Amino acid sequence: MIDLRSSILYLRLFSVFSPGPLIAMQYQPKDAFYRRAKKEGYRSRAAYKLLELNRRFHLIRPGDRVVDLGAAPGGWLQVASQLAGEKGRVVGIDLQPIGPLKEKNISVLQGDITSEESQKQTREALGAAADCVLSDLSPRLSGIRDADVSRSLELARMALHVARQLLKPRGRFLVKTFVGEELNEFQLDLEKHFLSVQRTRPEATRKGSSEIYLCAQGFLGN
DSSP states (O other), X not given: OOOHHXXXXXXXXXXOOOOOTXXXXXXXXXXHHHHHHHHHTOSSTTHHHHHHHHHXXXXXXXXXXXXXXXXXXXXXXXXXXXXXXXXXXXXXXXXXXXXXXXXXXXXXXXXXXXXXXXXHHHHXXXXXXXXXXXXXXXXXXXXXXXXXXXXXXXXXXXXXXHHHHHEEEEEEEEEEEEOSTTHHHHHHHHHXXXXXXXXXXXXXXXXXXXXXXXXXXXXXOO
C-alpha cells in the first residue's frame, strides 16, 4: 500500500535532479545531447530519450491523449505534442511552474498530482481517459545510494498509482526509476496491471547513470 502523503515530500522535488553517487565522475551537464537540445529548441536533453523510446515502443500515437507527470521544464511535453499531433491532447503537471509553450495541443497544470482535485483537473483538460502516461520523475539525490534508490522507486510507485486512475484500458505507461534491489518487485507490480512490461535504457541516458525506464503496455484496468 502506497503512503501518498509521504510521497508528497518527494513530489516537491518533481523535476530537480542533482548529481550524486548514482552518476559517474564524468557527469557533464552540457554534453552533446544538451547542446543538440538547445540547437533544436527542446527545453531539455531528456527530449531525445522520449523520441528514442517512442521509436522503439510506439508509446504515443497520432490523436492520443497523453499525461506527463513532473513535466517541468517541458522537454517531454514538446515531444509528446509532436507525436500526438493536432488531434491529440497533452497535459503536463508539476508542482513547479512550467513556462508557456507555443504548441496549441498542450495544457499545463501546476499542482500535486496525488490530490483528487489535480487528477480531476487533469481528466478535464484531457477530455477523456489517457492513452499514455509518462513519468520522468527524479528525487534530489542525497549521496546515500540506498536512500536515493528507495526514493526513486517510491516516486515510480506513486506514478503507477496515478497512472491507474487516468489510463483507459489497454493504455500505455512509461516510468523512470533507478536500478536497485526493489526493482524486480516493482516490475512484478507493473505486470499485475499491464499485459507487457519491458526494461530499457535510452542512448541519451548520461554515462554512469543508474536510471532505467520501464515501458508498460496494455493496461488491464482497475
